[in-house]
Amino acid sequence: MAARVARVVLDSPLPQLDRIFDYAIPDGLTATVTPGVRVRVPVRAARRVMDGWVLEVASDSAFDGVLAELDAVVSPVPVLTPEVWTLARRVADRAVGVAADVLRLGIPKRQARVEQAWLQSVPAVIASRGAAAGGVSRPPMTGTRLVVQAIPEPDGWLTMLAGYATPVVDAGRTAIIAVPDRVDLDRLEIVLAAAIGADRVIRLDAEQPPAARYRAFLAAASRSGVALIGTRSVVYAPAADLGLIALWDDGDPAFQEPLAPGVHARDAALIRQELCDCRLVLLAHSPSVEAERLVEIGWCERVPLASRRVPKVIPTAFQTGADRLAEHARIPSSAWRAAAEAITAGPVLVQVSRPGDDGPAGGERTAAELGKAFPQAKVIVSDGRNRVVSVASEPALVISTRGAEPAAAGGYRAVLLLDGERMLARESMRVTEDALRTWSNAIALAAPGAPSYLVGVSGPVARALAGWRQAEFLHEELSQRLALRLPPAVRTATLIGSPVAVDAAIAAAGIVGDDVIGPVAEEDGVIRTVVRFDYRRGGDVAAAFRTELLRHATGRRAPGKGRPPRPIGLRVRMDDPEPFIGERAGFGRIDR
DNA sequence: AGCACGCCGACT
């Protein structure tokens, strides 16, 4: 019997459509309907045609009814690989989300002209990829999962990433490397191109223009022996024969995906690593507490620094400087003198807290004051909006908000970390690990032997930084989270909806006692409750929530007084990075 | 989403 049935996943955000649908393949389309291609299919109950992807082609269907026919094949290019489909399914299941939402992160919109050009240049690709559909055909490689401490020198992390990627790419396999932002990506692209050749580096960046993005996607889908580099969504890239998946600085909040279902790139990477048994590398100066947990449960292996050549970090309690200007600039006299001396030799970095934390332009104000104190020095200001990527080795005073520090040629001659108290005053479970991470990253920009001054901060975090023993601090932090049953010692889910729906979901998941936190009343009779549960129960809890979500997605609606009857459904958010901060902008709301 | 179906209360 000829293959006449296509199994299709619909490109829809509706949970009730998050299943596989069978369609009959009309005679005219038998040749072009192959696994992975994008198709248009009728959805009768919605009275419209929707996009979808063909998962497989079969000879029969278990569906008890008359199959509708595929409408059209949008493009002959197999954009969805079996591995990415499995990844999306597992990621969505874990996050109580819709697989199509995850696929949309990894599969860019089609650009017809780009595709035409590409098809003409590589006509053989489609046939070979189509035939290989079925998945993993290589002998499995035993993947090792590593949490690696980066060399604390300028560009140390870039060198290390290139070192992990090169043997993988040389062996003809693919490496995926994810970094937090575009500036990191620019630098990685340059270093990697030098290490393995520009033709073996493919940049997949959600920020790049649609045509460039689709071109890069097609290149990635059709080649192995390349490095696929990008920001958080690159973890869903169509890698052929994946040998390595690496994240630089996994504690950076940019790895948290804002789009539904709000999955952290590290979690997706962990799932993908298991799926293809490749190597996983979480590289950082100061990794996340989540990474520390992975080490402590034995899931990952810790790789400490090879040499104990560590940065010179000097915590200085806040003291009023003798200099009036120093006092204004909130800099203790010892650090002030060091900066004054260092700036004769080269650039000096002054890290300040975010401008937003401090009224208007904290960085600018500091800059103005320091500029007056060092009238001969060039002052360079870098912040999130106006970011300076790099500075030369000439003397300059570089004032930067954290995370926006430029790289300095040859490294900074001194680093001053100001506003520590203000950074630690934020209301967040993660303030301290976040401060440790951003301080560590700034310190690593110093030239070998150059001093870094941590101003006005004492206690365990200052000691960890001074000894460059971040892991010790993270261990303590994790111990506290374990004692308090806070993430990442446990997982959480945030449930939003009518009290009936929320209570039913909690009961269905079997969560009781003080693992139920709340509820808190929102507007319009909607409540919000946070629940926590152990990792080993994650699968059951997610399945129970999905059942409840479906129950409320179809059927029951609010009494229709307003024109469109509004559903009081149920929303589920797994592993919100800040589950206990209610007033945070966008709380519990995942953009589609 | 968006539409059809069907169950009950009030009507020419």
Added chain:
DNA sequence: GTCGGCGTGCTC
């Protein structure tokens, strides 16, 4: 009798 409002269910 039957018209129609609105909860309910379904999408191959």
